[in-house]
Amino acid sequence: MNLKESLTDFSRLLRQEGIKLTVAEVLDAARALSYIDLMDRGQFYHSLRITLVKKGEFYELYDRLFRLFWEKRLKIQKEKIESINQISSYENLSEIKEYINKNEKEGEEVTLTLYSPIEIKNIKILNPKDSYRKEIQRNIRRFKRFLATLAGRRVKSAIRGDIDPRKILRKNLGYGGELIKVVKKRKVKSRAKIILLCDVSGSMDGYSDYLVELLYHFKNSLHNTEVFLFSTNLIRITNDLSQGSIDYVARSITKRASIWGSGTKIGYCLGLFVKRYPELIDYNSILVIVSDGWDVGDIDELKANLRWLKERVSSLVWLNPLLDIQDYKPETLGMKIALPYIDIFASLSIFKDSKIYEKYFGKAIRYS
Amino acid sequence: MLAKTEELTVEKIIKFMEERKYVTDESIAMAIYLALTLKKPLLIEGEAGCGKTEIAKILSDILDTELIRLQCYEGLDVNSAIYEWDYLRQLLKIRLEESKKKPEEIESSIFSERFLLKRPLLKAVLKEDKEPVLLIDEIDRADEEFEGFLLEFLAEFQVTIPEIGTLRARKDPIVILTSNRTREIGDGIRRRCLYLYLTYPTLEKEVKIVRLKSPNINERLSLQICRFVKKLRESDEIIKKPGISETLDWASSLTLLHKDSLDIETVQKTLSCLLKSSQDVKRFDYTRIKSILDEIEENESKGEFNRFL
Missing domain, CATH: 3.40.50.410 (von Willebrand factor, type A domain)
Structure with missing residues (x-):
């Protein structure tokens, strides 16, 4: 398996475990690898993390998957990776499970993540009808207004309030600079x-x-x-x-x-x-x-x-x-x-x- | 020594940053290296005060280029980020020329680059001699609408001014975005950027930073300071956890007070350098401070101090 295929499989593994990835990001990773010393473990590890992982909370998960995939040289065949994508065929993950069990016995901390399909006990079927849409949207707006209390940094034009020099100049530009119209502003409540x-x-x-x-x-x-x-x-x-x-x-x-x-x-x-x-x-x-x-x-x-x-x-x-x-x-x-x-x-x-x-x-x- | 973008390597970045008193590691250097070579924006997230903004400042210094900073806040709009017409000067121009020129001539003259107030993004686009470092600081404080606009800007590095037309960056800026994670940044921005998450430094790294920034500090005191700060950060009760800048402020204050080691009285008097909320200061009373100092002393008696020397 060459590096390109391995990278594709690794990114699929990351995606499967809950790390969102697009093709563009995998391409960035491939480009990054062409600029680094591939024999340097640190450079290899960091360049993949910088290009593929876009949230700090996934760093721990990335570490585990990196060790699992690259360092321990787990031979995950391409067709088995594909089978991981089928949410129902958990039994095909036996090789990963076996690997983890083995490492746990050796005292290494390798645990599966929250997003691992192995942890899924019940697959919840959700079927939202969206029948209360208008009512929900209306009441969410009312709820927000009810709770928002702090004056923020945004201002808006108002009948009463402070003079807004910038808007006065802009508005009166059309009158040849004569200050005919006065514009006032007031602070709006901050978005809670x-x-x-x-x-x-x-x-x-x-x-x-x-x-x-x-x-x-x-x-x-x-x-x-x-x-x-x-x-x-x-x-x-x-x-x-x-x-x-x-x-x-x-x-x-x-x-x-x-x-x-x-x-x-x-x-x-x-x-x-x-x-x-x-x-x-x-x-x-x-x-x-x-x-x-x-x-x-x-x-x-x-x-x-x-x-x-x-x-x-x-x-x-x-x-x-x-x-x-x-x-x-x-x-x-x-x-x-x-x-x-x-x-x-x-x-x-x-x-x-x-x-x-x-x-x-x-x-x-x-x-x- | 200053460097050219294409000449930089990971090792050189580490060396240049340390020459500028920024203690770095491979992950930070690699992120900068890839941002420069792949010509992609770099999004840096992490706790407040762990050195995110400093990275952009130091990078501009290493590359000897201008640092253009856009500080984000709630309600940040295009007028503050890109451009604004200088209305006052436009009015004066109209007054001066209304009797001499035709209205069309006046109009074309007042909507020209001379009357444009350039805000950070436009400045970055118009920079001609060398690509600037564009720091978009605390993007999480801006609204999502602005984030949407930024997506477009980062993709093309161009801005459109209706009266003038579209202006494309002459030299693509090196973009660094920072976020304190007070709001979740959208996936669109994340996808377009390389990503680095910074946490508080390890004890060893922080001791190194303190010694580098405050060379006159007593070695034992620097270790005590960092261990004390580490304990504060580990406490769930602290609202505003001290960052590296707070540690450095505290170290400088204690050096000025000619202290060789921490004692309860000194800590009580100078705790405001570390804790910036009255609730936090109240929580860290005599007993809490004493228990941390006792623990530090215990570590010292076990010989931990020698390990750092």
């Missing part, structure tokens, strides 16, 4: 950054299609939105949500997220979020947790991470689908722990039903 952490564990199974619909419209209506899925692990799906139609997005999320329908560890997953993405949190961010609160993880961990987040975000919103059930009381241990840290506790249906939205945001339930 919304971070959605969405529980996709087994207990939330019944809401999956609506959730995909909601997350899709959130990201595509409000650009300043970050979206994560969690159950026993946490994955970021922000960029996946703006890749095409809602059906395409649903298929792409299903492929990436191996965590649909498993157990829940809210505290642990919030901890992962805090450790991996602390830079997303600031005084302008609104954290929205979508979960029914059925937690099977460490309660102290949940408490500590909620406290950490609460101190740093502008608002903490918890959307619980069970709030639609008459006489529901948030009495599970997870919910009891979370309530003191929540600013707004509302039903998940607020976006698809304006009446429910008004019920909460006319009179939002505030616990703190």
